[in-house]
Amino acid sequence: MSKFDHFNFIGPIYDLVFGRSESKKIVELTELRKDQNLLDVGGGTGRVTVLYKTISNNLLIVDTAQNMLRKAQEKGIRTVCSQSERLPFRDLKFDRIIIVDALHHVRDQQQTLDEMWRLLAPGGKIIIEEPDFQYFLVKLVALGEKLLLMRSHFLAPQKIIEMCHFSKDATVELQREGGIAWIIITRQPT
Numbered sequence: 001m002s003k004f005d006h007f008n009f010i011g012p013i014y015d016l017v018f019g020r021s022e023s024k025k026i027v028e029l030t031e032l033r034k035d036q037n038l039l040d041v042g043g044g045t046g047r048v049t050v051l052y053k054t055i056s057n058n059l060l061i062v063d064t065a066q067n068m069l070r071k072a073q074e075k076g077i078r079t080v081c082s083q084s085e086r087l088p089f090r091d092l093k094f095d096r097i098i099i100v101d102a103l104h105h106v107r108d109q110q111q112t113l114d115e116m117w118r119l120l121a122p123g124g125k126i127i128i129e130e131p132d133f134q135y136f137l138v139k140l141v142a143l144g145e146k147l148l149l150m151r152s153h154f155l156a157p158q159k160i161i162e163m164c165h166f167s168k169d170a171t172v173e174l175q176r177e178g179g180i181a182w183i184i185i186t187r188q189p190t
Helices: 006-018 025-030 066-074 109-119 136-147 157-163
Strands: 038-041 059-063 078-081 094-100 120-131 170-177 180-187
Touching: 025 094, 025 120, 025 180, 038 109, 059 066, 066 078, 094 109, 109 120, 109 157, 120 157, 157 170, 157 180
Parallel strands: 038 059, 038 094, 059 078, 094 120
Antiparallel strands: 120 180, 170 180
């Protein structure tokens, strides 16, 4: 496995190269209210988190790539440098947690999902946005990332869903559109 940190290397130009489409489906699915807080796991430069700035001021990105986090800070977003498998926050802290196009990059996907569940407040939602591995183009992207020695490990949406049955308090829903899958996990209110 490569020790080269691809995301720190491309951090300064990430938004120019990858940007964010005009689709705000993630924002709609999140249903964030003004009085709620949001954690963006693997949020990098904040290219997704900025979509929530008109809704709430309580936004936080966690990522390991410091060069990407600097770009998020320039956008006025609070950041914490941490691995997704060991998030430095108290239990049940966040109303909404998102992980966008990042689950396939973490070292331990199950541990990352378990950490997000640990942090999710009653009545909260986790939204996982990932490329839908059933599409041929996504399989080509996965191959390309392997050739670049990235530590990517793409999962089919059904496999992610199987990993998200945390307790009887969790409901899991899948939505798909144009090569993207959204897995929405809701923790029932107490």
